[in-house]
Structures are given as structure tokens and as C-alpha cells.
Amino acid sequence: MNIGERIIRLRKDKGWSQNELAKMLGTSGPIIGRYERNEMVPSVEVAKNLADAFETTLDYLVDETGKQAEIKDKAMLNRVVEIEHLDQEDKKTILQVIDSLLRDAKAKKAYAMPA
Template sequence: MSFGKTISAERKKKGFSQEELAKMVGTISVTIGRYERDEIKPSIDIATKIADALGVSLDYLTGKTNIELDNSIIKRVVEIQSLPDEDKKHILYALDGLLQNVRTKLAFGK
């Protein structure tokens, strides 16, 4: 999906009008329409504001990934990265155990 089509789909999914999105990012609705029709590309600053307003990553908007990353999870990952190595090691060990538990439950239909 193109950059513009992704913006349009995410905007509609969130229930925003072009005008509402434009106000959130500091532009006008005509410009949002031109982005959505792939007539023009926003600056990196505006693209970042659009991603933030829509609650998705910039990678998702640009098509670099097709996985819609949850910003609340990204914030937690960033927080974990800033911890001392020993704390990171413990958190990731616990997380690996929890993920394995979920995969096991899914595999056995429980």
C-alpha cells in the first residue's frame, strides 16, 4: 500500500476527518488530501507528526513494515533499553518465559 493510502486507511480507522488530522499536525485539510492521493510527500517532521497522531510508527506509514506497531509497546521497549544491563537481562528473561507460555497455550488450544 502506498504512503498516501496508508495515511487514508489509518485516518479512517481512527475516525478522523482530513480536517481533524490536519489540525493535529499543523497543516490544512487540502494538504492532507494531497498526501492521501500521493500527489505530494510530507516533510519528515510532518510525516512524524502524522504517525504520532494516528498512533502508528513511521516505518508502518512508509511501508517499511506491514506490522502496525503499538506505540505503547514501543515506549516500553525504549524504557527497557535505557535500563542497566543486569535489569534488562532479567526483564527479557521473564518476558521470554511469558511468551513461551502463550505459544504453548496456543499450540495446545488451551
């Protein structure tokens, strides 16, 4: 997926028009359209502003290799970075708690009654 396709998808996921996104970035709807059609490539600064608006990471937005960033949610990425900086014992405790919460969520989903 190229950057234009990713901008379209992220914008539509947010329910924004090109003009609404443009207003947030201080540009125009036609410029957003040109980005989405890959007629123009946003500058690094604009790409960073797009990533911020979409609450994702810059690497997720611009990765054209077909490999998506493992973590596209910026808030989640910040949490992972914070955990990474903890000492080993605290990191182990937090990961054990996360693992048990994930296990419970998966079990709940697996045994949920269809509506």
C-alpha cells in the same frame, strides 16, 4: 505500501475523517486528501506530526520498501529502548517475565472455547 496508502489506512483505523486529522495537524482536509492520493508528500515535520497523531513511528509511516517497521507502536518502541539501556542482568529478568507472559497468552488463546 506508499505513504498515502499508509495515511489512509491509519486514519481509517482511528475512525477519523480527513478534516478531523487535518484539524489535529493545523492544516486542511484537502491537503490530507492530496497526501493520501500521493499528489503531495508531507514535509518531515508534517510526517512526524502524522506519526505522533497515529501513535506510530516515523519510519513505519514513511517506509516504502514494503518492509514494515518491526515495532509500529510508539509506546512499545519506547519500552524496548528503555529495556535496551538496562544492564544485562535486569534485561535478562525482564525478558524472562515477558516470555512467560507471552507463553501464557498464547496458551490461553489456543485453548479458548469458541463463542
